[in-house]
Amino acid sequence: MVAQCRRGDTNLNSRINRLAIAALGCAAAAGLAACGGGGSTGTGNASAAAGPATVVAASAPDSLDPQVGATTSSTEATWNAYLGLYTYKHANGSAGTQVIPALAAGMPSISQGGTLYTTTLRKGLVFSNGAPVKAGDFAYAIERAIKLNWEGKSFFTENIAGAEAYDQGKASSISGIKTDDATGQIQIKLLAPYGAFLNVLAFPAAGLVPAGTPMKALPNDPPPGVGPYEIAHVKPGHSFEEQIDPHWAAQAVPGIPTPTVAIQVSVQSNPGAQADEVLSSSADLFDWNTPLPPAAVAQAQREASSRYSLEPVAQVSFFFLDTAAAPFDNALAREAVVTALNRPAFQKLASGYLQPGCYLLPPQIVGHPSAPCPYGSPTADGDVAKAKEMVQRSGTAGQSVTVWGDTPHKAFVDNFAQTLDAIGYKASERVISPATYYPTVATPKTGAQAGFAEYAEDFPNPVDFYQLLNGNTINPEGSHDLGLVRDSMIDSEIETLGKLPTSRLPSVAGRWEALEEHTAKQAYMAVIGYQEAPKLTSARVDFGALVFSPVYGPDWTTLKLK
Amino acid sequence: MRAAHPMLTFAVRRLVAMVLVLFAISVLTFLIFQVIPDGDPALRLAGKFATPQEIKDVRIQWGFNQPIWVQYLRMMEQIFTGKVISYTQQVNVVRQIGEDLPATISLTVGASVLWLIAGVALGVVGALLARRGRVARAADRLLGAVAMTGISMPAFLLGDLLLFYLGFKLHVFPLGGYVPLTEDPVGWLTHMILPWISVTVLFAGFYSRVLRASILDTMGESYVATARAKGISPRRVMVSHVLRNSLLPIVSLWGLDFAAVLGGGALLTETVFNLKGVGQYAAESTQRLDIPPIMVITMLTAFLVVVLSTVTDLVQAALDPRVRLR
């Protein structure tokens, strides 16, 4: 199983980006209305209100082609430009995790024991280039995502009948998808019931593109799509625009807002400079993928409290522990590590953008337990003395442990290694480029005993997070299960609970909570906490109206200029 | 037997040398990344948590299962047809470099003019002072100390300090970034000034020391004494004899440094000021172990260096009959 929607763009946003300094002021938003009209305090901007709103982003999207892009920098741009059959409700908080029909006329009828999804395309839809949308375009989009090796393509190939054969070139189309262009009916046959399949259909990678769109990545000239926005004027690595799709207003899909302003996204890697721009209202929206630098937090709290808030995002940060090898095959040793973990220190290392916690599931995900943490309160410093004693008792004291991490989280690794040293291990560090980090530690051959990891949901469903502990996925080439955890209770619960449709999640919340408590008790991973993201806008943006989607961040369709 | 025209021989030799250097550099770069374990690009291409099947697919799709020399030839073919795609972001590398070039050209052209002027001025003044009285010699020493500090300054430290004091504290200049000249000339200028200053400080000190030494050398040459004895005015001797000859090493230095910075050599400066130029692209690509951009940029730099060194050799030969074209 593969999941690959990362927040914070950790793969691409190398350290170098974080240290680099970006443009400030009017000039950065070159050629924009915000600039031309004396961008200081919004004077004379009334007439410019129709002009584009500027978003300053810390890192370029990995690709603006919907069937390639996998980072949140990409999906926040593509989810409003490439609607698929389903999407998420444009709402704040947990309401925003609800799947709603987009290009489908309604929710699907699910039959044959949860393996056959039947739905119908809305009537009269057209792409941004004016071409009519056909049911066959859906099948084409899925095929295209597979052909272009979208990082999450296994969600398709492992669930949809015939997708694997198509992927391997044994079939010229996906046998499990049947479409009828005349009636607009779409039928999808699954290999086995998969509860989160509607979430899979809501991926921007399943967003429709016209059949016949070239089967090659088009990051610089993204193909036509259906949605409130269309992407234009892409300057790779520098900027792109989201223009209001002229055909959108006439299509009016319920629940999806019609945007009032075009969006200009400019990529600059310095959060400090970005924050300055938004605080001074010369840019309109701060990129949610990076935390505000400390000085800017203070300034935002002081001068812009009405347009700054911290929003939870469903992303968990943790250190994995190799449960298959010494010393962390010893449960007591693992418990000692969790006991000693200094979560408030990590909170500071994350500039405050971290809510300490001990469970794998973030609070807004169904299944997050209310029971207290088993090894000390997450908001208190770790108990090093007690942990040291536990390590002694476990008989693992004095063993060598190599802690792995990617360069952006060097400070986290330094801190964790110090903690290990303090409780009686001999810790050393391996901090490597983010580009190679996850493939390296995921390969069991590497033998990483411990390492930093952060995981952002692919979709808001506990089963997505539990891939991190799914022992059935372990294989020599690597898996999500970085700590090589094989726990029969976890594996069987994933098997059972994973089949339930997302809509029935609340009915099994108790079982997920029990599983969570079991996981925490076993100390399979040293969870640090859950990330938070900044929501910061210029003074001319209607802050209250701007929706912060728990899945895709600030919802550009709800961005309104005063 | 009559030798071929020296100019022709020179051109042919240089051309052959250039091809060889480019070949060697491309092979070397390719090997560094391909041979070293953990450099497997399939793992990176396949994504954060790929299944074995996905990795296999990528390996076949990108040809990583082929013999290494086939992979090399494939890469070179793609580079020379402009179709080379990067591994991590999967964008056309040539096109990306095209996007990044304006920033790098702005940096190179502006800074190289500044550092040449500053270096020559400082060098000439230093050399003139060195031959005068006590006070002048002290001034020369002071200039020497300034130049030495510039020479010894790490690029990123200078960049950081300029940004901190002139950007963050005094808000005189923007905090880095690049604005295209065509979109906003004023913005372009304000964004370029600090990077220019930074590179100029690094180079000017070096140039001034080379030039000063060169002038002092030349002043000791016999033909300068002869010229003086002939009654030519000291000013004319200085300009037409001393300076003309002393500038020779500077010309060739300038050509090479210009080429190096233009080819993305200013990795650190571009990174610190976030110019998003070729150098920063190179730095980011090395961190991602993304072979195609690294290959293209190293070859671009080497190409420019060879071309510019050929040009400067020609200029030298034109200025100084003693220089043989080899």
Added chain:
Amino acid sequence: MNDRGALRRLLHEPHALIAGAVLTAIVIACLLAPVYAADVAHTGPDATHVTETIVVSGKKVEVVSPTGVPIGPTWTGRFLLGADENGRDVAVRLLYGGRNSLEIAAVATVLSIVLAVAVALIAGWLGGAVDSLLCRLMDLIWSYPVLLLGVALGVTLAVSGIDLGFTTLRGGSLMLPALIIGVVYVPYMARPLRARTIELRGREFVDAARQQGLSGTRIMLGEILPNLSSSILVFAPLLLANAILMEAGLSFLGAGVQPPAPSWGTMISEGTRLMPDAIHLVLAPGLMLLAAVVSANVLAEAARDVLDPRARLRAQPTAGGLDWVPTVPPAPPAPSDGEPA
């Protein structure tokens, strides 16, 4: 050439003396790092104090603020120069980092000298095809964008290490950046030394030695090498300065010293991330680095003035921590550099 007289003259140059003193002081201070850590700062270079508080002029202060800003210089024993984001004592790390930076630079310098002398002697003495081959190799290294090469090697080797046959360098070993820097600077010194070797080869005393029936190796090591010593002395501090800068550049780009070990370059790199909130993280290592490099360069210049007054070698520092190592000024157009036809 009288080297002993030269040394005496060097000692009479006031700026050379000052530079030497500064460099020596930095080296001694760094060597004393463990003493400072134990007796003054009472903390090790890697010990974190993120969630602790200290008392500064009677007030209780958090070492690191809730938003992650570390405390600045306290000018007292604890956190003399402030803390970094992990609440580590910057002064302690500065000294330990200096040890790493200087150790790498010193090893790289020695390595460069050994390799460069070997290349120069072999190429210069044997001439012909061997000379051509070695010269082309030097050209190749020198026309490669050096920092790019260094970063590329640093990043790839940081994980896997390298097997050199006689020894294996683990990823994260200090010797990795030393090896990279050492190799990269060989042409810088080998080329002028080779020219010098060729020049010496034509001298009478070499002819005399040859007529006495001495072997080539004996002549190289016994007659020519001693005559290269003053050139080597001129280049050594230059190489040291360049190596310190290169190490800082590599570490700044994450391809040098591996965590948690500090070096001046990595410290500046970490500090840059916290600009403008904690400029002391950039200033402390930055100024130390600058002082060390300036001293080495001044020393080199003085040594050149004394040992090589006719500026035969044109030994010049390379400009700044400039990214691409710029070219050494071309050899003088005198016919004496005698490339074999």
